[in-house]
Amino acid sequence: APTLWLLIAARAVQGLGAALMMALTLAFVAETVTKDRIGSAMGLLGAMSAIGTTLGPSLGGLLIAGFGWRAIFLVNVPLGVLTFALAWRALPTRSKTAQADRGTFDVMGTALLALTLAAYALAMTLGRGNFGLLNVGLLVAAGIGVFLFAAAQASVKNPLIQLASFRDYQLSASLAMSLVVATVMMATLVVAPFYLSRGLGLDAAMVGLVLSTGPLVSALSALVAGRLTDRFGAHKMMVAGLLSLTTGTFLLSLAMVTLGIAGYVVPITVTCIGYALFQTSNNAAVMAGISAGQRGVVSGLLNLSRNLGLITGASLMGAIFAVASAEKHQSIGLLSSEAARGMQVTFQTATVLALIALVLALLSARAAGRTESRGS
Numbered sequence: 502a503p504t505l506w507l508l509i510a511a512r513a514v515q516g517l518g519a520a521l522m523m524a525l526t527l528a529f530v531a532e533t534v535t536k537d538r539i540g541s542a543m544g545l546l547g548a549m550s551a552i553g554t555t556l557g558p559s560l561g562g563l564l565i566a567g568f569g570w571r572a573i574f575l576v577n578v579p580l581g582v583l584t585f586a587l588a589w590r591a592l593p594t595r596s597k598t599a600q601a602d603r604g605t606f607d608v609m610g611t612a613l614l615a616l617t618l619a620a621y622a623l624a625m626t627l628g629r630g631n632f633g634l635l636n637v638g639l640l641v642a643a644g645i646g647v648f649l650f651a652a653a654q655a656s657v658k659n660p661l662i663q664l665a666s667f668r669d670y671q672l673s674a675s676l677a678m679s680l681v682v683a684t685v686m687m688a689t690l691v692v693a694p695f696y697l698s699r700g701l702g703l704d705a706a707m708v709g710l711v712l713s714t715g716p717l718v719s720a721l722s723a724l725v726a727g728r729l730t731d732r733f734g735a736h737k738m739m740v741a742g743l744l745s746l747t748t749g750t751f752l753l754s755l756a757m758v759t760l761g762i763a764g765y766v767v768p769i770t771v772t773c774i775g776y777a778l779f780q781t782s783n784n785a786a787v788m789a790g791i792s793a794g795q796r797g798v799v800s801g802l803l804n805l806s807r808n809l810g811l812i813t814g815a816s817l818m819g820a821i822f823a824v825a826s827a828e829k830h831q832s833i834g835l836l837s838s839e840a841a842r843g844m845q846v847t848f849q850t851a852t853v854l855a856l857i858a859l860v861l862a863l864l865s866a867r868a869a870g871r872t873e874s875r876g877s
Contacts, residue, residue, distance in 0.1 A: 544727020551720035610661035617646030683810025700840035722777035735786035736866035745775025754848035
Protein backbone atom coordinates (compact mmCIF):
# COMPACT_ATOMS: atom_id res chain seq x y z
CA ALA A 502 0.00 0.00 0.00
CA PRO A 503 2.73 2.60 0.81
CA THR A 504 4.40 1.86 -2.53
CA LEU A 505 1.09 2.32 -4.36
CA TRP A 506 0.43 5.69 -2.75
CA LEU A 507 4.00 6.77 -3.45
CA LEU A 508 3.54 5.90 -7.12
CA ILE A 509 0.24 7.79 -7.22
CA ALA A 510 1.84 10.87 -5.65
CA ALA A 511 4.80 10.69 -8.02
CA ARG A 512 2.47 10.36 -11.02
CA ALA A 513 0.46 13.37 -9.85
CA VAL A 514 3.59 15.51 -9.58
CA GLN A 515 4.81 14.25 -12.94
CA GLY A 516 1.45 15.00 -14.54
CA LEU A 517 1.46 18.53 -13.11
CA GLY A 518 4.91 19.17 -14.52
CA ALA A 519 3.92 17.81 -17.92
CA ALA A 520 0.79 19.96 -18.00
CA LEU A 521 2.80 23.08 -17.17
CA MET A 522 5.38 22.28 -19.84
CA MET A 523 2.74 21.71 -22.52
CA ALA A 524 0.92 24.94 -21.73
CA LEU A 525 4.08 27.04 -21.51
CA THR A 526 5.52 25.57 -24.69
CA LEU A 527 2.60 26.80 -26.79
CA ALA A 528 2.86 30.23 -25.19
CA PHE A 529 6.61 30.47 -25.80
CA VAL A 530 6.23 29.46 -29.43
CA ALA A 531 3.53 32.06 -30.01
CA GLU A 532 5.76 34.70 -28.42
CA THR A 533 8.99 33.92 -30.28
CA VAL A 534 7.78 32.87 -33.75
CA THR A 535 6.31 35.23 -36.32
CA LYS A 536 2.70 34.67 -37.38
CA ASP A 537 3.67 33.53 -40.86
CA ARG A 538 5.75 30.70 -39.33
CA ILE A 539 3.58 29.71 -36.39
CA GLY A 540 2.00 26.80 -38.27
CA SER A 541 5.39 25.19 -38.92
CA ALA A 542 6.36 25.66 -35.27
CA MET A 543 3.13 24.06 -34.06
CA GLY A 544 3.64 21.21 -36.51
CA LEU A 545 7.13 20.61 -35.13
CA LEU A 546 5.74 20.54 -31.58
CA GLY A 547 3.09 18.06 -32.66
CA ALA A 548 5.70 15.86 -34.32
CA MET A 549 7.86 15.80 -31.19
CA SER A 550 4.83 14.91 -29.07
CA ALA A 551 3.90 12.07 -31.43
CA ILE A 552 7.47 10.75 -31.45
CA GLY A 553 7.39 10.66 -27.65
CA THR A 554 4.08 8.80 -27.77
CA THR A 555 5.59 6.30 -30.21
CA LEU A 556 8.80 5.71 -28.24
CA GLY A 557 7.24 5.68 -24.77
CA PRO A 558 5.57 2.23 -24.75
CA SER A 559 8.36 0.46 -26.63
CA LEU A 560 11.17 2.07 -24.62
CA GLY A 561 9.28 1.46 -21.39
CA GLY A 562 8.84 -2.21 -22.27
CA LEU A 563 12.55 -2.62 -22.97
CA LEU A 564 13.53 -0.93 -19.72
CA ILE A 565 11.13 -3.06 -17.66
CA ALA A 566 12.30 -6.25 -19.35
CA GLY A 567 15.98 -5.42 -18.88
CA PHE A 568 16.18 -3.51 -15.61
CA GLY A 569 12.81 -3.78 -13.83
CA TRP A 570 9.91 -1.36 -13.36
CA ARG A 571 11.98 1.20 -11.40
CA ALA A 572 13.98 1.93 -14.54
CA ILE A 573 11.05 3.66 -16.25
CA PHE A 574 11.10 6.25 -13.46
CA LEU A 575 14.87 6.51 -13.04
CA VAL A 576 15.39 7.23 -16.75
CA ASN A 577 13.38 10.42 -16.30
CA VAL A 578 15.95 11.84 -13.86
CA PRO A 579 18.74 12.55 -16.40
CA LEU A 580 16.16 13.54 -19.01
CA GLY A 581 14.59 15.97 -16.56
CA VAL A 582 17.97 17.46 -15.62
CA LEU A 583 18.83 17.89 -19.31
CA THR A 584 15.47 19.55 -20.01
CA PHE A 585 15.91 21.88 -17.04
CA ALA A 586 19.38 22.88 -18.22
CA LEU A 587 18.14 23.60 -21.74
CA ALA A 588 15.19 25.63 -20.42
CA TRP A 589 17.43 27.60 -18.05
CA ARG A 590 19.85 28.44 -20.83
CA ALA A 591 17.54 29.06 -23.78
CA LEU A 592 14.21 30.42 -22.51
CA PRO A 593 13.83 34.19 -22.19
CA THR A 594 13.52 35.76 -18.75
CA ARG A 595 10.72 38.12 -17.80
CA SER A 596 11.71 41.71 -17.03
CA LYS A 597 11.20 43.19 -13.59
CA THR A 598 8.63 45.61 -14.99
CA ALA A 599 6.58 42.76 -16.40
CA GLN A 600 6.82 40.89 -13.11
CA ALA A 601 5.45 43.89 -11.24
CA ASP A 602 2.48 44.13 -13.62
CA ARG A 603 1.34 40.54 -13.22
CA GLY A 604 -0.94 41.22 -10.24
CA THR A 605 -1.88 38.79 -7.51
CA PHE A 606 -2.33 35.08 -8.05
CA ASP A 607 -5.91 33.79 -7.99
CA VAL A 608 -5.58 31.18 -5.25
CA MET A 609 -9.32 30.69 -4.78
CA GLY A 610 -9.98 30.23 -8.49
CA THR A 611 -7.10 27.78 -8.81
CA ALA A 612 -8.35 25.70 -5.87
CA LEU A 613 -11.93 25.60 -7.20
CA LEU A 614 -10.75 24.63 -10.67
CA ALA A 615 -8.53 21.86 -9.30
CA LEU A 616 -11.33 20.42 -7.16
CA THR A 617 -13.80 20.62 -10.05
CA LEU A 618 -11.47 18.83 -12.44
CA ALA A 619 -10.66 16.20 -9.81
CA ALA A 620 -14.37 15.53 -9.25
CA TYR A 621 -14.99 15.19 -13.00
CA ALA A 622 -11.98 12.91 -13.53
CA LEU A 623 -13.03 10.65 -10.65
CA ALA A 624 -16.63 10.57 -11.87
CA MET A 625 -15.47 9.33 -15.27
CA THR A 626 -12.98 6.76 -14.00
CA LEU A 627 -14.30 5.24 -10.74
CA GLY A 628 -16.55 2.20 -10.64
CA ARG A 629 -14.67 -0.15 -12.97
CA GLY A 630 -17.23 0.25 -15.72
CA ASN A 631 -20.28 0.61 -13.48
CA PHE A 632 -21.74 4.11 -13.39
CA GLY A 633 -23.38 4.34 -9.97
CA LEU A 634 -24.51 6.86 -7.39
CA LEU A 635 -20.93 7.80 -6.52
CA ASN A 636 -20.24 8.75 -10.13
CA VAL A 637 -23.46 10.76 -10.32
CA GLY A 638 -22.61 12.54 -7.07
CA LEU A 639 -19.15 13.44 -8.36
CA LEU A 640 -20.62 14.77 -11.61
CA VAL A 641 -23.04 16.92 -9.61
CA ALA A 642 -20.13 18.14 -7.51
CA ALA A 643 -18.22 19.00 -10.69
CA GLY A 644 -21.23 20.95 -12.00
CA ILE A 645 -21.48 22.91 -8.74
CA GLY A 646 -17.74 23.49 -8.96
CA VAL A 647 -18.11 25.01 -12.43
CA PHE A 648 -20.77 27.40 -11.12
CA LEU A 649 -18.67 28.41 -8.09
CA PHE A 650 -15.57 28.85 -10.25
CA ALA A 651 -17.43 31.13 -12.68
CA ALA A 652 -18.81 33.18 -9.78
CA ALA A 653 -15.35 33.49 -8.24
CA GLN A 654 -13.80 34.59 -11.54
CA ALA A 655 -16.42 37.29 -11.97
CA SER A 656 -15.74 38.76 -8.53
CA VAL A 657 -11.92 38.95 -8.34
CA LYS A 658 -9.68 41.66 -9.71
CA ASN A 659 -7.14 39.37 -11.36
CA PRO A 660 -9.06 36.18 -12.30
CA LEU A 661 -7.36 33.01 -13.40
CA ILE A 662 -9.48 33.01 -16.57
CA GLN A 663 -11.13 36.02 -18.14
CA LEU A 664 -14.69 34.81 -18.68
CA ALA A 665 -15.22 37.50 -21.28
CA SER A 666 -12.73 35.70 -23.54
CA PHE A 667 -15.30 32.95 -24.08
CA ARG A 668 -17.47 35.48 -25.90
CA ASP A 669 -14.99 35.13 -28.75
CA TYR A 670 -16.75 32.54 -30.89
CA GLN A 671 -13.60 31.37 -32.63
CA LEU A 672 -11.80 30.70 -29.34
CA SER A 673 -14.80 28.90 -27.83
CA ALA A 674 -15.25 26.83 -31.00
CA SER A 675 -11.56 25.90 -31.03
CA LEU A 676 -11.71 24.73 -27.42
CA ALA A 677 -14.87 22.73 -28.11
CA MET A 678 -13.34 21.13 -31.20
CA SER A 679 -10.20 20.25 -29.28
CA LEU A 680 -12.28 18.49 -26.62
CA VAL A 681 -14.37 16.57 -29.17
CA VAL A 682 -11.39 15.51 -31.28
CA ALA A 683 -9.48 14.32 -28.21
CA THR A 684 -12.53 12.26 -27.22
CA VAL A 685 -12.56 10.68 -30.68
CA MET A 686 -8.83 9.95 -30.72
CA MET A 687 -8.97 8.33 -27.29
CA ALA A 688 -11.14 5.62 -28.82
CA THR A 689 -8.18 4.50 -30.93
CA LEU A 690 -6.14 3.98 -27.76
CA VAL A 691 -8.86 2.36 -25.65
CA VAL A 692 -10.84 0.27 -28.13
CA ALA A 693 -8.35 -0.61 -30.85
CA PRO A 694 -6.22 -2.99 -28.70
CA PHE A 695 -9.28 -5.16 -27.98
CA TYR A 696 -10.26 -5.22 -31.64
CA LEU A 697 -6.75 -6.12 -32.78
CA SER A 698 -6.26 -8.84 -30.18
CA ARG A 699 -9.76 -10.33 -30.11
CA GLY A 700 -11.21 -9.33 -33.45
CA LEU A 701 -8.11 -10.02 -35.57
CA GLY A 702 -6.46 -12.53 -33.23
CA LEU A 703 -3.07 -10.75 -33.05
CA ASP A 704 -0.59 -11.53 -30.29
CA ALA A 705 0.64 -8.86 -27.86
CA ALA A 706 3.79 -8.03 -29.82
CA MET A 707 1.89 -7.61 -33.07
CA VAL A 708 -0.80 -5.49 -31.38
CA GLY A 709 1.90 -3.12 -30.09
CA LEU A 710 3.49 -2.90 -33.52
CA VAL A 711 0.20 -2.15 -35.29
CA LEU A 712 -0.80 0.41 -32.64
CA SER A 713 2.45 2.31 -33.24
CA THR A 714 1.21 3.11 -36.76
CA GLY A 715 -0.99 5.94 -35.52
CA PRO A 716 1.62 7.95 -33.57
CA LEU A 717 4.18 7.39 -36.32
CA VAL A 718 1.80 8.74 -38.98
CA SER A 719 0.95 11.68 -36.71
CA ALA A 720 4.63 12.52 -36.26
CA LEU A 721 5.32 12.51 -39.99
CA SER A 722 2.09 14.33 -40.86
CA ALA A 723 2.54 17.10 -38.30
CA LEU A 724 5.61 18.50 -40.05
CA VAL A 725 3.77 18.70 -43.37
CA ALA A 726 0.67 20.04 -41.62
CA GLY A 727 2.66 22.98 -40.29
CA ARG A 728 3.83 23.97 -43.77
CA LEU A 729 0.32 23.63 -45.19
CA THR A 730 -1.11 25.77 -42.38
CA ASP A 731 1.37 28.57 -43.07
CA ARG A 732 0.67 28.43 -46.79
CA PHE A 733 -3.09 28.00 -47.01
CA GLY A 734 -4.32 29.34 -43.67
CA ALA A 735 -5.22 27.72 -40.37
CA HIS A 736 -9.00 27.62 -40.84
CA LYS A 737 -8.88 25.95 -44.25
CA MET A 738 -6.48 23.31 -42.95
CA MET A 739 -8.65 22.81 -39.88
CA VAL A 740 -11.61 21.93 -42.09
CA ALA A 741 -9.44 19.68 -44.26
CA GLY A 742 -8.08 17.90 -41.20
CA LEU A 743 -11.54 17.25 -39.77
CA LEU A 744 -12.73 15.96 -43.15
CA SER A 745 -9.88 13.45 -43.10
CA LEU A 746 -10.59 12.59 -39.46
CA THR A 747 -14.27 12.00 -40.18
CA THR A 748 -13.44 9.82 -43.19
CA GLY A 749 -11.00 7.77 -41.13
CA THR A 750 -13.39 7.17 -38.26
CA PHE A 751 -16.10 6.17 -40.73
CA LEU A 752 -13.76 3.61 -42.29
CA LEU A 753 -12.88 2.33 -38.82
CA SER A 754 -16.58 1.97 -38.07
CA LEU A 755 -16.82 -0.59 -40.89
CA ALA A 756 -14.41 -2.86 -38.96
CA MET A 757 -13.99 -5.34 -41.79
CA VAL A 758 -12.30 -8.30 -40.11
CA THR A 759 -11.87 -10.05 -43.46
CA LEU A 760 -9.35 -7.39 -44.56
CA GLY A 761 -7.08 -8.23 -41.65
CA ILE A 762 -4.48 -5.72 -40.45
CA ALA A 763 -4.91 -3.56 -43.57
CA GLY A 764 -8.54 -2.98 -42.57
CA TYR A 765 -7.22 -1.16 -39.50
CA VAL A 766 -3.95 0.38 -40.72
CA VAL A 767 -5.43 2.22 -43.72
CA PRO A 768 -8.30 3.88 -41.77
CA ILE A 769 -6.08 4.78 -38.81
CA THR A 770 -3.61 6.36 -41.21
CA VAL A 771 -6.35 8.57 -42.67
CA THR A 772 -7.57 9.37 -39.15
CA CYS A 773 -4.14 10.33 -37.80
CA ILE A 774 -3.32 12.48 -40.83
CA GLY A 775 -6.52 14.40 -40.14
CA TYR A 776 -5.73 14.63 -36.43
CA ALA A 777 -2.24 16.00 -37.04
CA LEU A 778 -3.57 18.57 -39.51
CA PHE A 779 -6.37 19.63 -37.17
CA GLN A 780 -4.19 19.84 -34.07
CA THR A 781 -1.53 21.90 -35.81
CA SER A 782 -3.91 24.32 -37.52
CA ASN A 783 -6.18 24.69 -34.47
CA ASN A 784 -3.27 25.55 -32.17
CA ALA A 785 -1.89 27.95 -34.76
CA ALA A 786 -5.26 29.69 -35.23
CA VAL A 787 -5.78 30.15 -31.51
CA MET A 788 -2.27 31.25 -30.54
CA ALA A 789 -1.93 33.64 -33.49
CA GLY A 790 -5.14 35.46 -32.66
CA ILE A 791 -4.64 36.39 -29.00
CA SER A 792 -2.77 39.13 -27.19
CA ALA A 793 0.59 38.54 -25.52
CA GLY A 794 -0.91 38.85 -22.03
CA GLN A 795 -3.37 35.99 -22.65
CA ARG A 796 -1.03 33.47 -24.29
CA GLY A 797 -0.25 31.54 -21.14
CA VAL A 798 -3.89 31.26 -20.06
CA VAL A 799 -5.20 30.35 -23.52
CA SER A 800 -2.51 27.74 -24.10
CA GLY A 801 -3.49 26.28 -20.74
CA LEU A 802 -7.13 26.22 -21.85
CA LEU A 803 -6.17 24.37 -25.03
CA ASN A 804 -4.40 21.68 -23.03
CA LEU A 805 -7.24 21.56 -20.53
CA SER A 806 -9.82 20.97 -23.28
CA ARG A 807 -7.64 18.24 -24.76
CA ASN A 808 -7.17 16.50 -21.40
CA LEU A 809 -10.89 16.69 -20.64
CA GLY A 810 -11.51 15.08 -24.02
CA LEU A 811 -9.05 12.30 -23.24
CA ILE A 812 -10.71 11.62 -19.88
CA THR A 813 -14.17 11.66 -21.46
CA GLY A 814 -13.07 9.50 -24.36
CA ALA A 815 -11.49 6.86 -22.14
CA SER A 816 -14.71 6.49 -20.17
CA LEU A 817 -17.36 7.13 -22.83
CA MET A 818 -15.81 5.21 -25.71
CA GLY A 819 -14.79 2.36 -23.46
CA ALA A 820 -18.35 2.10 -22.10
CA ILE A 821 -19.85 2.18 -25.61
CA PHE A 822 -17.50 -0.61 -26.73
CA ALA A 823 -18.32 -2.72 -23.68
CA VAL A 824 -22.08 -2.37 -24.18
CA ALA A 825 -21.98 -2.83 -27.95
CA SER A 826 -19.74 -5.89 -27.82
CA ALA A 827 -22.13 -7.48 -25.28
CA GLU A 828 -19.56 -9.91 -24.00
CA LYS A 829 -21.48 -13.00 -22.91
CA HIS A 830 -18.77 -15.62 -23.24
CA GLN A 831 -16.65 -14.56 -20.27
CA SER A 832 -15.21 -18.05 -19.88
CA ILE A 833 -13.60 -17.97 -23.31
CA GLY A 834 -13.14 -14.23 -23.69
CA LEU A 835 -14.44 -11.72 -26.19
CA LEU A 836 -15.30 -13.34 -29.51
CA SER A 837 -14.15 -11.99 -32.88
CA SER A 838 -17.66 -11.04 -33.99
CA GLU A 839 -18.39 -9.30 -30.68
CA ALA A 840 -15.15 -7.29 -30.87
CA ALA A 841 -15.99 -6.25 -34.43
CA ARG A 842 -19.49 -5.19 -33.38
CA GLY A 843 -18.10 -3.13 -30.49
CA MET A 844 -15.58 -1.51 -32.84
CA GLN A 845 -18.30 -0.61 -35.34
CA VAL A 846 -20.65 1.03 -32.83
CA THR A 847 -17.81 2.87 -31.05
CA PHE A 848 -16.51 4.44 -34.23
CA GLN A 849 -19.98 5.17 -35.53
CA THR A 850 -20.29 7.34 -32.42
CA ALA A 851 -16.83 8.76 -33.09
CA THR A 852 -17.89 9.66 -36.64
CA VAL A 853 -20.88 11.60 -35.33
CA LEU A 854 -18.62 13.49 -32.93
CA ALA A 855 -16.14 14.21 -35.73
CA LEU A 856 -18.98 15.59 -37.86
CA ILE A 857 -19.96 17.92 -35.00
CA ALA A 858 -16.37 19.18 -34.84
CA LEU A 859 -16.39 19.63 -38.63
CA VAL A 860 -19.54 21.77 -38.46
CA LEU A 861 -17.93 23.92 -35.77
CA ALA A 862 -14.83 24.31 -37.95
CA LEU A 863 -16.92 25.41 -40.93
CA LEU A 864 -18.76 27.99 -38.80
CA SER A 865 -15.47 29.20 -37.32
CA ALA A 866 -13.92 29.55 -40.78
CA ARG A 867 -16.97 31.49 -41.92
CA ALA A 868 -16.72 33.82 -38.92
CA ALA A 869 -13.00 34.32 -39.56
CA GLY A 870 -13.73 35.21 -43.18
CA ARG A 871 -16.28 37.82 -42.11
CA THR A 872 -13.80 39.32 -39.64
CA GLU A 873 -11.11 39.57 -42.32
CA SER A 874 -13.51 41.17 -44.81
CA ARG A 875 -14.52 43.79 -42.25
CA GLY A 876 -10.89 44.50 -41.43
CA SER A 877 -10.04 45.03 -45.09
